Amino acid sequence: MTLPSADTVLAGLDPAILPVMPQVVDQVALARLYGEPLFAMPQDLYIPPDALEVFLEAFEGPLDLLLYLIRKQNFNILDIPMLSVTKQYLVYVDQIRNRNLELAAEYLLMAAMLIEIKSRMLLPPKKVALGEEAEDPRAELVRRLIEYEQMKLAAARLNALPQFGRDFLKAGITIEQSLVPRFPEVNISDLQDAWRDILKRAKLVQHHKITREELSVREHMGMVLRRLQGRCFVPFEELFDPASGSAVLVVTFIALLELGKETLIDITQAEAFAPIYVRLAYSPS
Numbered sequence: 001m002t003l004p005s006a007d008t009v010l011a012g013l014d015p016a017i018l019p020v021m022p023q024v025v026d027q028v029a030l031a032r033l034y035g036e037p038l039f040a041m042p043q044d045l046y047i048p049p050d051a052l053e054v055f056l057e058a059f060e061g062p063l064d065l066l067l068y069l070i071r072k073q074n075f076n077i078l079d080i081p082m083l084s085v086t087k088q089y090l091v092y093v094d095q096i097r098n099r100n101l102e103l104a105a106e107y108l109l110m111a112a113m114l115i116e117i118k119s120r121m122l123l124p125p126k127k128v129a130l131g132e133e134a135e136d137p138r139a140e141l142v143r144r145l146i147e148y149e150q151m152k153l154a155a156a157r158l159n160a161l162p163q164f165g166r167d168f169l170k171a172g173i174t175i176e177q178s179l180v181p182r183f184p185e186v187n188i189s190d191l192q193d194a195w196r197d198i199l200k201r202a203k204l205v206q207h208h209k210i211t212r213e214e215l216s217v218r219e220h221m222g223m224v225l226r227r228l229q230g231r232c233f234v235p236f237e238e239l240f241d242p243a244s245g246s247a248v249l250v251v252t253f254i255a256l257l258e259l260g261k262e263t264l265i266d267i268t269q270a271e272a273f274a275p276i277y278v279r280l281a282y283s284p285s
Contacts, residue, residue, distance in 0.1 A: 061106065062106060062107045062109070062110035063110070063144060063145060063148045064148070064152075065089065065092060065107065065110075066085070066089060066110065066114075066145065067145055067148060067149055067152075069085055069088050069089060069092075070085060070145070073085075073088075077142060077145055077146065077149075078142060080138055080141070080142065082114065082117055082118045082121060082138065083118065085114065086111075086114045086115060086118055089107075089110070089111055089114055090111055092107075093107045093108065093111050113141070114141075117137045117138055117141060120137040121137055121138075213247055215247060215248065215251040216251075217251055217254050217255050217258060220248075220251050220252050220254075220255035221255040221258055221259055221264075223252075223255075224239060224252070224255055224256060224259060224265070225259070225264065225265075225280070227239065228265065228278065228279060228280045229280065231279070232279060233268075233277040233278070233279050234277065234278050234279065235275060235276070235277060235278075236267070236275070236276035236277065236278055239252060239256065239278060240252055240253075256278070263281055264280070264281055265278055265279065265280060265281055266278070266279050266280075266281050
């Protein structure tokens with residue numbers, strides 16, 4: 001079976017639609033608008049003036065522009081021809097000043113610095129001591145340019161390193177498996193070791209239970225009265241037994257205070273700092 005040629009097919013088409021076909025090779029559309037092929041530019045198409053503006057170079061600052069001009073002309077950074085570099089720099093500043101005045105202001109300071117260095121180079125050098133070199137007005141600018149270039153190269157090397165999300169992605173895969181869990185086998189020796197460990201930890205944890213001794217003030221009041229019976233004056237210290245503990249001493253002291261409050265005993269002292277004596281209270285009956 002022989003296929004018809006392209007000329008035969010075009011000859012069989014309606015002549016009214018032939019001018020609509022594009023005048024390009026292989027019937028390729030010039031563009032696509034909303035998915036439809038566009039074979040001719042519209043005559044009433046409005047293009048804003050700023051739409052076709054192309055920024056050829058974008059600089060990060062005045063030092064970046066100055067370094068670009070020096071490297072573009074293959075100048076030695078240690079011996080910068082200030083006249084040529086300053087002219088090119090001012091041309092670029094004039095171009096961006098017409099478009100963006102705020103951006104141009106950042107470059108005007110560097111332009112003033114270049115003009116000042118150029119003016120200082122036109123002046124006769126200052127006299128220096130024998131054996132010393134005259135100060136180069138470009139020295140500070142050269143130092144700043146070298147530092148900036150080193151930082152720029154370091155930033156470029158860091159940017160060349162592979163970065164997560166830009167150069168590679170973290171691969172992950174989820175596998176669903178229904179496996180029967182296998183538990184480790186336990187023998188009698190493992191149980192014995194575990195039990196010994198529990199006993200050892202139980203010995204380290206001990207609880208101290210504190211019990212309160214029940215002491216009666218009324219009982220100690222009777223004991224004091226029995227010790228005072230048949231005696232005239234009893235020294236205050238003899239009514240206390242240090243061996244019985246601090247709790248008994250406190251209760252005995254409270255018992256003496258209660259007996260004195262109820263006027264059942266007399267607590268006397270001949271003079272200041274003299275010994276204290278205790279006796280039963282005198283009863284007229």
